[in-house]
Structure formats: C-alpha cells, structure tokens
Amino acid sequence: MAASIWNAAIDKRPALFARCTGAADVMAAIRFAREHDLEVAVRSGGHNVAGTALSEGGLVIDLQLMKGLRVDPERRTLLAEPGVRLGDVDHETEAFGLALASGINSETGLAGLALGGGIGWQMRRYGLTIDHLVSADVVTADGALVRATAGATPDLFWALRGGGGNFGVVTAFEFDLVEAGPEVYGGVVLYAAEHARDVLRAYSDWASDAPEEVTTILLLRRNAFPWAPPETLGRPILGVGALYAGPAGSGPGALAPLARLGPTLASSLQVRRFSQHQSMLDASAPAGRFYYWKSHYMPALSEAAIDVIAEHAWRFQSPYSFTLLSHMGGAIRRLSDDDTAFTGRGAEFTININSAATELELHELDRAWVREWFQALKPHSTGGVYVNFISEDDPEGARAAYGKAKYDRLAAIKAVYDPNNVFRGNQNIKPAR
Numbered sequence: 001m002a003a004s005i006w007n008a009a010i011d012k013r014p015a016l017f018a019r020c021t022g023a024a025d026v027m028a029a030i031r032f033a034r035e036h037d038l039e040v041a042v043r044s045g046g047h048n049v050a051g052t053a054l055s056e057g058g059l060v061i062d063l064q065l066m067k068g069l070r071v072d073p074e075r076r077t078l079l080a081e082p083g084v085r086l087g088d089v090d091h092e093t094e095a096f097g098l099a100l101a102s103g104i105n106s107e108t109g110l111a112g113l114a115l116g117g118g119i120g121w122q123m124r125r126y127g128l129t130i131d132h133l134v135s136a137d138v139v140t141a142d143g144a145l146v147r148a149t150a151g152a153t154p155d156l157f158w159a160l161r162g163g164g165g166n167f168g169v170v171t172a173f174e175f176d177l178v179e180a181g182p183e184v185y186g187g188v189v190l191y192a193a194e195h196a197r198d199v200l201r202a203y204s205d206w207a208s209d210a211p212e213e214v215t216t217i218l219l220l221r222r223n224a225f226p227w228a229p230p231e232t233l234g235r236p237i238l239g240v241g242a243l244y245a246g247p248a249g250s251g252p253g254a255l256a257p258l259a260r261l262g263p264t265l266a267s268s269l270q271v272r273r274f275s276q277h278q279s280m281l282d283a284s285a286p287a288g289r290f291y292y293w294k295s296h297y298m299p300a301l302s303e304a305a306i307d308v309i310a311e312h313a314w315r316f317q318s319p320y321s322f323t324l325l326s327h328m329g330g331a332i333r334r335l336s337d338d339d340t341a342f343t344g345r346g347a348e349f350t351i352n353i354n355s356a357a358t359e360l361e362l363h364e365l366d367r368a369w370v371r372e373w374f375q376a377l378k379p380h381s382t383g384g385v386y387v388n389f390i391s392e393d394d395p396e397g398a399r400a401a402y403g404k405a406k407y408d409r410l411a412a413i414k415a416v417y418d419p420n421n422v423f424r425g426n427q428n429i430k431p432a433r
Helices: 023-035 086-094 110-116 154-160 193-207 248-260 274-278 303-312 330-334 360-380 397-417
Strands: 016-019 040-043 059-062 069-072 077-080 133-139 145-148 169-176 183-192 214-222 236-244 264-267 270-273 290-298 322-327 349-357
Touching (some): 016 023, 023 059, 023 133, 086 110, 086 274, 110 169, 145 154, 183 193, 183 248, 193 214, 193 236, 193 303, 236 248, 248 264, 270 274, 290 360, 303 360, 349 360
Parallel strands (some): 016 059, 040 059
Antiparallel strands (some): 069 077, 077 169, 133 145, 183 236, 183 264
8 A cells, every 4th residue: 555654553544645756746746735735744665664765645655766876886876765774775785785774674774764863783883864965956945956975065965964854855865885795794793682781781891992993783582583492482681783884804803702792502604795695684673563663872771871771671562672772983973073064973882772563452551661761761861862863753753853952043044945844744843933
C-alpha cells in the first residue's frame, strides 16, 4: 500500500501522493500544496520510525522512484538521488573499492540518514555522513531549486548537515567517498547477559583507547543470529558488533581484545565484503513491525550507568525488542560542534532503546519499557539526543537535539528558506519571527 512505511505503528491516511521522478516534479508538487493549503510530508527511502514521511489528509511528496546513482572513481565522489537506500549505494561504490561513510543497516534511506547526521560503521575513522557532503540540490518552500554548497549558500549548507528536512526537499546529493576494502574485517561477538556488568566494564576500558579504525556497536537483545549455537537462540545476550575500517589483514589483531572481555558464546568475526557487513543486522529490524524509540547521548560508561544498563536492558516482553549502544568519538570530533547543525560530537556513546513487536499488545508493553528504561538512564546521559532517533511523540525533540543556541540559529535560517513552515513534517524547527 502507498501509505505503508517501515514502522507499522504509524497509521496515517494522506489525501494525495506525488510520485516524483525528478526535481521538476518536486517543484510542481510544492507549488500545488501551497496553492491548495495542503500539509506536506516528504518520503525518501521510507525507513521512517517517527512517521513524519506521511501526513494525515495532506500531500506526500514521494521520492522513492528517484533512485539515480553515479560513482566517479577518479574524483571519488557519489551523486545520489533521495530515493536510494544504503544497500543501493554500497552496491555501486563497492565495485570501485569505495564506500560512503554511512549507516548500520542496508535498508536505511540515504536522505533521512544524511540530513540528520549519519552515524555508521566507519564513523570513528571517517566521521559522519554529513562530513562528506559536497553539495545538495534543494527545492525550497517557494518551489525554487537551489544548489547548496559551502561557498555559494553557506547558511543553508550548514543547516542541511544535521538539520533534517526542515529547509527544503533535497533532490540530489553529492558526497565524497572513502576507501573501503572491498573486503573488511568485522562481525559480532556474543556474551551471555548475566555477565553484562563485567563485560561492560572491560569493554569501557578497552573502547576508551581503541584505535579510530575500530567502530563498535553494542547489541542488547535476545539472540536470533542463525550462526550462533542453537542452544543460545532466544537467550538474553550482549553482542559487540565491530568493524575494522582499515586493511582486512590488520583486523584480527585490532579486534582480538573482544575475546577477552568475558566468556564468549559465539563470534562471527571474519573477512567479508563491506556490503555484507552493512547488511548483517537487517534481519533484526525488518519493515512491518511496530517500532518505538527513545535515545540519549552518553559520556563514558560510569559504574552507575552500567548498573542501570544491566538492570533494565533485558526487561522487554517482545522477543524482537533491543537496545543499541554506539561508540562515537574518533573522527567525529575532528569538526567542532558548531561546524554543522548536527549536535553531539562530544558524546562518547549514543544509546537507542527500541520497542519492536509483531503484536500490538507486546508493542504497548514495550513502549512502557522504553520509557522506563529511558528515564532510568537520563541522569547518566549528556542531556542531548541524536535527531534521527527521536520518536513522533516528542514535540520538543528538536530543541533537545540542538540546544538553544543552535536551535535559534537554525530557526533564523528556516525563516529565510521556509518562513511559513511548509516543511513541518519532521523534527520541526519553527521559523524565527
């Protein structure tokens, strides 16, 4: 169905869809929406947890048919339209031993990920996706097409890199690419949840000095990995997902300490293609389940924070609910927090608590778990949040994501490019008055 998106918990019925195939269609759709006073939503790749890709009774500017990709291997650049997903990007770039620094799931839409910041498996070596944005073609609220670059439109370019879809509809992105294999070394190491406190302490000590080539993402869930021993399936586990973003031959030595964090249940660490690594968690979050998220930025893991994690992380009821704890730092901090609209470069971790269920009853139970878990961890957080991890029910989410000074700067730019707040179907930044 046209109104279906990745998160089945979202139930909205738009009046109209504009199935765009290029910038001209987007320009016409925006003009039509303004002439008929229709609320606008923008759907790109469709991997949308907050449900902002749909509008109730309004017009959806649907970009899913815009899937053009072109790699320039000599310049090491990528031109991409907004309907592509990360798996599409990896398929093209991998043929040249290149990659876009982006994401942890091949089904994620490129546009939404990039406009919010773009954390991913290579972030500690290469930074965020927005750190590689060269230019963007943007259709603004008046239906005009603007090419945003650091030189020509520095205010808009700054705002696009982390400010979400508040400033217009991006119809084309240009990124620079990084070297990536195509073979890399990585995978997941599993530990029993009953050892979580000891494993987390050891992990925290190791991660604080880990080389920038190593990005790790902790998985707190029930084990469903088919490569693990059958007796571990369904068991509460702590997994450390890891990628060594350097020569594959150096990966085993760099990731060897993971085997010493505690008694291991299983490991999938091996040499594989980057696209295989990027898709290894896809089955954990398929389209069509009921999802609900909350998130914090965190400093280094304190003893108190570890106690809260061990106490709350496995209290979910649905077998599909999970928590991700992503290690940041490294190249993310090569830019200052003021260099882009993205906020949170100083955080050591971002934690994303996920209710995921196939039944509404379990969804409601685990929504309560997410909120309780979120509140328990709040005293141990930085107070900030990654904008791409905000759920629909938080109208003040944008202020929490950016802080007052940066929100005010974004609101001033919004007043220039979208003074009537046409693009409000997002984590909305209201135009300054």
